[in-house]
Amino acid sequence: MKFFSELTKGIIKENPIFVIVLGMCPTLAVSTSVDNALGMGLAATFVLICSNMMISLIKGIVPAQIRIPIYIVVIAAFVSIINMAMEAYLPDLHKALGIFIPLIVVNCIILGRAEAFASKNNVLNSMADGLGMGLGFTLSLSVVATIREILGNGTWLKMQVLPSTYDPMLVAILAPGAFITLGLLMAVMNIIKEKN
Amino acid sequence: MKLYLKLGFILLVVTVIATGILAYVNSITAPQIEALKQEEAIKSREELIPDSIFEEVEVSPDFSYFIARNKDTEEIQGYTFIASQRGYSDNVKTMAGVDPDFKLTGIKVVEQSETPGLGANCTGPDFTKQFQGKTMEDLMADKDGGKIKSLSGATITTRAIASSLKQAIQTLQQHVQQQAQTIQEDAQ
Amino acid sequence: MGYLGQIFVMAITAIFIQNYVLSRFLGLCPYLGVSKKIDSAFGMGMAVIFVMTLTSSITYLINRYLLTGMMYLQTIAFILTIAALVQFVEMVIQKKAPALYKSLGVYLPLITTNCAVLGVAILNTTALRPDGITPYNFLDSTLNGFFSGVGFTVVLLAMAGIRMRLELVNLPKSMKGMPIALILAGIMALAFYGFMGFKI
Amino acid sequence: MKDKVLVSPAPHLHDSSSIPKVMWNVVLALVPALIAAVYFWGFNALLLTLLGGVSAVFTEALIQKLRKVPISVSDGSAFLTGILLSYNIHANAPWWLPVVGAAFAIAIGKQVFGGLGNNPVNPALLGRAFLLASWPTLMTDGWIAPKGGALSGITNLNLIHSNLQAVSGKAHALVTGATPLNIAQSLRDSTFVNSLTADAGTNMDLANRIFTGITDGSTLQNLFWGNIGGCIGEVSVFALLIGAAWLLWKNIIEWRIPLFYLGTVAVLTFFFGTIPGSGYSFSIPIFHLFSGGLMLGAFFMATDYSTTPMTRKGRIIFGIGCGVLTVLIRFVGGYPEGVSYSILLMNVFTPLIDALTIPKAFGKVKK
Amino acid sequence: MSYKSFPGGVHPRDHKQFSAAASVEDMPSPARVVIHLSQHIGSPSTPIVKVGDEVKTGQLIAEASGFVSIPQHASISGKISKIDRFYHPTGIKQVAIEITSDDQDEWVQLVDEADFMNLSPSEMKERVAAAGICGMGGAGFPTVVKLSPPEDKPIDTVILNGVECEPYLTADYRLMLERGEDIIQGLKLIMKMVDARRGVIGIEANKPDAIELMQRLCAQDPALEVVPLKLKYPQGAEKQLIYAATKRKVPNAGGLPSAVGVVVQNVATAVAIYEAIRYRKPLIERVISVTGRIVKNPKNLKARIGTPYSELVDFCSGLTEPAGKYISGGPMMGFAIPNLDAPVAKGSSGLVIFDTREAHDLEEKDCLRCARCVDVCPMDLMPSLLAMNVKAKNLDMAAKLGLNDCIKCGSCAYVCPAHIRLVQWIETGKVRWAEAQRNPK
Known part of the structure; x- marks a missing residue:
């Protein structure tokens, strides 16, 4: 039961982007299209699960003074692995996500979960937490990407969804659009939260 | 002091383990990545000049090109190269092929970070196709008197691509002719 | 264009056109988190400039001379370098300039997870000079790190100025905090489009 | 008898300025420029301007209604933003451009900050930047020449060449199809300038003549009166100066x-x-x-x-x-x-x- | 004529036409007066009479309770009928002594010192102190304190404030026209007391006849000078007047005129000083303008201190229309009072009555940041920013921005198109800040 609740909390109640507000950089940068968002989300999820499990495993033997550097090394290792794997097997996605794959290292979500959760919980729960947070991250990314891709390109997952007469609002897939979309989404979340 | 040494040692061990794992993963993926890259490069070159084998010639550390020879006759079919120039926001890299008369056989924009929806449209076939058959003289935006139809709203990108190609062809032509001359002189 | 001209273009590019925050989306956590007061924004900015410059030069050397053939270790090596550097800088400042440490101290550890720092280090390895051909040398990398830090500081300060002003007015409740900061970032990014296409 | 008097803090005098007075005065000061625009481009300029204004007012009212705060569109600030935005669009733009732009200007430029006085950047300009980033081609293409004038302001083409079209189609296209600043930008580009020279034959410096053309006294006069291509509200220096004088005089x-x-x-x-x-x-x-x-x-x-x-x-x-x-x-x-x-x-x-x-x-x- | 001035300020219409032509009229002594114990800045006076005591006009009824304080005197003869809280000209209730008249108006013995100019400065100051004089321009600072600057701050200039920059008010103007010579005597006495070489009378440009008259009176004495000043509010504010007349800036953060070698006194105060030194006459009457569009016969009245405002209005034949606002003092800095029960105090320079249209209550809107308040602030402050910081409870920030330098002249609120009550916010801030200083957390 605990496993299940650790899994779901990341998706809504403690959604890393909308609620805890972590991991902004990739959210904004790769949400230009839904497929990029999914790729980034899944890569981060993989790293989250692995690093959470690993850190939970070694939590007993890591001296407190140097836990952060060790966490970073662990995370960096997993990130490098996914980076290489992607480059080898999903070259197009690797190209699209570019520098943001190595930057998963400094995605605050991952270190944040390592410190806040995995270093205090058992392996199974840590895995659930990682998976939940990862899915929450992926989901939020996809929501932002959906709005941006539809408005800015008229498509969703590369499928034309708006009539071809629609003159795409380019700004949606540019940097300003990313900030404003996310800002408005968060405001909407605030309003919903207030109502409840 | 002893504590620090111990901590440093632990960190070192962790790092070494991580490095080991990474080295292992790398040993699996690296050949795959390399193969992919090669394949892609060959594929793009083949698209530009089909049925050829390619031979790399380095002009300078910054510029090199490939001589394309017919698979059977070994006759020179043309050359491929990568041209690069600063566009609207960053460098735009274009791979291009020319025939032995230095007429473009085609181009492919391989790297760009231009504005999506504007300059970024330079990767689309609508834009790249028009380069086929263009000579060095044609390589200017129509606004500047050339024959390259500008991308709407992105003259700068158009100019960057056109002029980078022009420059590259110039360098290429010079080098090829020089090379031919040297060979001639050697023969004499 | 002489070398000085190229440096000038690099500066304009790093500070305004390809600003790390507004156009590359790097370093957003501190940008959104430490921009509530001008004083703290200034402290953070200075710390980032300092660390970015140092990181850029050191990672350049590491990348060039230590990592040859082992590029897969780049991420791990860079992040460790940054972490160690930040630790080192913190220790030095604490010893040599306690006053500075008092104002910067809290921000320094945060820089480790400032992705802009890692971003500069990684991007420097493949970046080209404005001529579009020459890869960065040691000096270019260092300067680029410095300019990128300045660019970060400029937008951080502007952001802090606006947010301090907004503290005094009646914002809609739902916009308070993150939402308004993000929208401000969007507005700033739109304004910074004015620098696009600078050709010097 | 109980005194029914007002007890309020000093000062008890006020110079009778108010927000609506300020805003509507600015709107009034913008009217000469609108008259000039209608004179040069006809009814469409007026239509686009009003569309911008109405869209801004509507957006503001709608958001204020949703936020359950008093609706304050009568103070004129939203209308002013709307027409200022339209003034930054050319007269040949599609009708929905000022509508969308003004809505964005009011919503993101102003209302998210809680309304008038709190916005950090000029909403009208933000709206324009938004339009320019979103639909750059619509914003920068399709300029039309003013009635009886030229886009470039060069009404005397002889300044450049009596038969420009025959000498160089490109130069002709430029001086009839671009605004003065567009021409200035083109002349900045050495590639372009070289091609002009090449086009016209070696002994005629067309670029130099075009330059003479756009800085000639007659062109400057056209610039002053507004007989050039440009955005709806920006062309007539004369009309704008009348409005500016009014605002300065009224101490606004x-x-x-x-x-x-x-x-x-x-x-x-x-x-x-x-x-x-x-x-x-x-x-x-x-x-x-x-x-x-x-x-x-x-x-x-x-x-x-x-x-x-x-x-x-x-x-x-x-x-x-x-x-x-x-x-x-x-x-x-x-x-x-x-x-x-x-x-x-x-x-x-x-x-x-x-x-x-x-x-x-x-x-x-x-x- | 070249007019001097200060940076900033506003130009409200002066509205002095109502009462400018009315010569000072003696108001008959009223049936009842209310003498407040706090008519000045500093500690309230201590009563020395009790209910039922008989007093003569001019008799001491309350003593000064410290250095920064003044004594109070009976302004009519009669019986002490009450010592209680009464409406004060600032609109709130404060402790005061009520005297019911015996209709005799029997005065205490006055003197006429022929050689008053040659009294010793300390003797002069004693007489000023005993007469209970405080600044009559409005602020009400005990005069004798102003006349005793610190030893290390030599005074070289005495400025008489005849500016009367508040719209509507004409009391000082009439006083200058009608008692010019007494004013000059007062100025000379003040110069003697502070050992100043130069005496200056500052008068605003809208009183050309007063400027001319005073210039004529000053002509014989090279030490005296009239400085005509630009018509601008708040020309009469102490620091602004000093700057206009001498180009000296009084240091901010609580600096006093003595720091730049200047003493400023109101022209009415000068007359009171003259009368106190020559006749030993206590300050029991003053000139006050009762004016406004709806006052039937606007007048400048010489009224006993403590006369209820309602009687002044009755003496001016009442109002022609229902009143919208009663203002004790001038319309820029005066207090709106809820009724006319309050009495004339030593600092009461006017009673202005607005009709219902003039008395507007403007709704406060959000600040537009138009910066007009910044442009007009004579103290170079940023009033809107101060108000915003007070609203947001950033008191330390507000203090840093000069909260306590505000002279509450009201120029900012006068021009504010958003109708923000800037002065009130800043005053609130001052109070809260002082509180926070007293009780640091």
């Missing part, structure tokens, strides 16, 4: 920002007017002052209350900053015109300027 805008803005542009263009590499000197401040949206920007946008510094020193810095950025963008930027962006950028830095220029209290002792 203050002289520092416009003066230092225009002054900086004049000084910089005078000293750095020579286009690098081309040999053409644009050291003609009057050309730069009269062209593009500078007058509209300097008097009506850079003086926007909420988005410009409150301190006197700050206003001077703001004006100079706008001037420097405008000239920088015009001379080396990617856009032919830099007024909107320069004001927008200075808006972003306004709180910082204010914070750094807080005046010393009267009698402040030096420590």
Whole structure:
């Protein structure tokens, strides 16, 4: 039961982007299209699960003074692995996500979960937490990407969804659009939260 | 002091383990990545000049090109190269092929970070196709008197691509002719 | 264009056109988190400039001379370098300039997870000079790190100025905090489009 | 008898200024420019302007209704934003462009901050930047010439060549199909200039003649009256100056920002007017002052209350900053015109300027 | 004529036409007066009479309770009928002594010192102190304190404030026209007391006849000078007047005129000083303008201190229309009072009555940041920023921005198109800040 609740909390109640507000950089940068968002989300999820499990495993033997550097090394290792794997097997996605794959290292979500959760919980729960947070991250990314891709390109997952007469609002897939979309989404979340 | 040494040692061990794992993963993926890259490069070159084998010639550390020879006759079919120039926001890299008369056989924009929806449209076939058959003289935006139809709203990108190609062809032509001359002189 | 001209273009590019925050989306956590007061924004900015410059030069050397053939270790090596550097800088400042440490101290550890720092280090390895051909040398990398830090500081300060002003007015409740900061970032990014296409 | 008198804090006198008075006066000051626009481009200019205004008012009312706060559209500020936005669009734009732009300007530029006075950047300019980023082609293509004039303001084509079309189609296309600042930008490009020379044969410097054409006295006159291509509200320097004089006289805008803005542009263009590499000197401040949206920007946008510094020193810095950025963008930027962006950028830095220029209290002792 | 001035300020219409032509009229002594114990800045006076005591006009009824305080005197003869809280001209209730008249108006013995100019400065100051004089321009600072500057701050200039920059008010103007010579005597006495070489009378440009008259009176004495000043509010504010007349800036953060070698006194105060030194006459009457569009016969009245405002209005034949606002003092800095029960105090320079249209209550809107308040602030402050910081409870920030330098002249609120009550916010801030200083957390 605990496993299940650790899994779901990341998706809504403690959604890393909308609620805890972590991991902004990739959210904004790769949400230009839904497929990029999914790729980034899944890569981060993989790293989250692995690093959470690993850190939970070694939590007993890591001296407190140097836990952060060790966490970073662990995370960096997993990130490098996914980076290489992607480059080898999903070259197009690797190209699209570019520098943001190595930057998963400094995605605050991952270190944040390592410190806040995995270093205090058992392996199974840590895995659930990682998976939940990862899915929450992926989901939020996809929501932002959906709005941006539809408005800015008229498509969703590369499928034309708006009539071809629609003159795409380019700004949606540019940097300003990313900030404003996310800002408005968060405001909407605030309003919903207030109502409840 | 002893504590620090111990901590440093632990960190070192962790790092070494991580490095080991990474080295292992790398040993699996690296050949795959390399193969992919090669394949892609060959594929793009083949698209530009089909049925050829390619031979790399380095002009300078910054510029090199490939001589394309017919698979059977070994006759020179043309050359491929990568041209690069600063566009609207960053460098735009274009791979291009020319025939032995230095007429473009085609181009492919391989790297760009231009504005999506504007300059970024330079990767689309609508834009790249028009380069086929263009000579060095044609390589200017129509606004500047050339024959390259500008991308709407992105003259700068158009100019960057056109002029980078022009420059590259110039360098290429010079080098090829020089090379031919040297060979001639050697023969004499 | 002489070398000085190229440096000038690099500066304009790093500070305004390809600003790390507004156009590359790097370093957003501190940008959104430490921009509530001008004083703290200034402290953070200075710390980032300092660390970015140092990181850029050191990672350049590491990348060039230590990592040859082992590029897969780049991420791990860079992040460790940054972490160690930040630790080192913190220790030095604490010893040599306690006053500075008092104002910067809290921000320094945060820089480790400032992705802009890692971003500069990684991007420097493949970046080209404005001529579009020459890869960065040691000096270019260092300067680029410095300019990128300045660019970060400029937008951080502007952001802090606006947010301090907004503290005094009646914002809609739902916009308070993150939402308004993000929208401000969007507005700033739109304004910074004015620098696009600078050709010097 | 119980006295029914008002007990309120001092001062008990007021100069009778109010927000609606200020806003509607600015709207009034913009009317001459609208008359000029209707004269040059016909009914469509009026229609687009009103669409912008109405869309802004509607958006503001809608958001205020949703937020359950008093609806304040009658103060004129939303309408003003809407028409200022439309003034920054050319008369040939599709009807929905000012509508969408004004809605964005009000929603994101103003209402998310809680309304009038709280917005950090000029909403109309933000709306324009949004439109320019979203639909760049619609915003920058399709200019139409004013009635009886030329897009470039060069009504006397003989200045360049009696039969320009035969000599060079390209040059002809340029002087009939581009605004003065667009031409200036083209002349900045050495590739283009070389091609012009090549086009016309070796012994005729067409580029130089085009340059003469756009800086000729007759062209400058056209620039002054507004007989050129451009955005709806920006072309007629004459009409804008009438409005500006009204605002200055009514003490609604203050002289520092416009003066230092225009002054900086004049000084910089005078000293750095020579286009690098081309040999053409644009050291003609009057050309730069009269062209593009500078007058509209300097008097009506850079003086926007909420988005410009409150301190006197700050206003001077703001004006100079706008001037420097405008000239920088015009001379080396990617856009032919830099007024909107320069004001927008200075808006972003306004709180910082204010914070750094807080005046010393009267009698402040030096420590 | 060249007019001097200060930076900033506003130009409200002066509305002095109502009462400018009315010569000072003696108001008959009223049936009842209310003498407040706090008519000045500083500690309230201590009563020395009790209910039922008989007093003569001019008799001491309350003593000064410290250095920064003044004594109070009976302004009519009669019986002490009450010592209680009464409406004060600031609109709130404060402790005061009520005297019911015996209709005799029997005065205490006055003197006429022929050689009053040659009394010793300390003797002069004693007489001023005993007469209970405080500044009559409005602020009400005990005069004798102003006349005793610190030893290390030599005074070289005495400025008489005849500016009367508040719209509507004409009391000082009439006083200058009608008692010019007494004013000059007062000025000379003040110069003697503070050992100043130069005497200056500052008068605003809208009183050309007063400027001319005073210039004529000053002509014989090279030490005296009239400085005509630009018509601008708040020309009469102490620091602004000093700057206009001498180009000296009084240091901010609580600096006094003595720091730049200047003493400023109101022209009415000068007359009171003259009368106190020559006749030993206590301050029991003053000139006050009762004016406004709806006052039937606007007048400048010489009224006993403590006369209820309602009687002044009755003496002016009442109002022609229902009143919208009663203002004790001038319309820029005066207090709106809820009724006319309050009495004339030593600092009461006017009673202005607005009709219902003039008395507007403007709704406060959000600040537009138009910066007009910044442009007009004579103290070079940023009023809107101060108000915003007070609203947001950033008191330390507000203090840093000069909260306590505000002279509450009201120029900012006068021009504010958003109708923000800037002065009130700043005053609130001052109070809260002082509180926070007293009780640091």
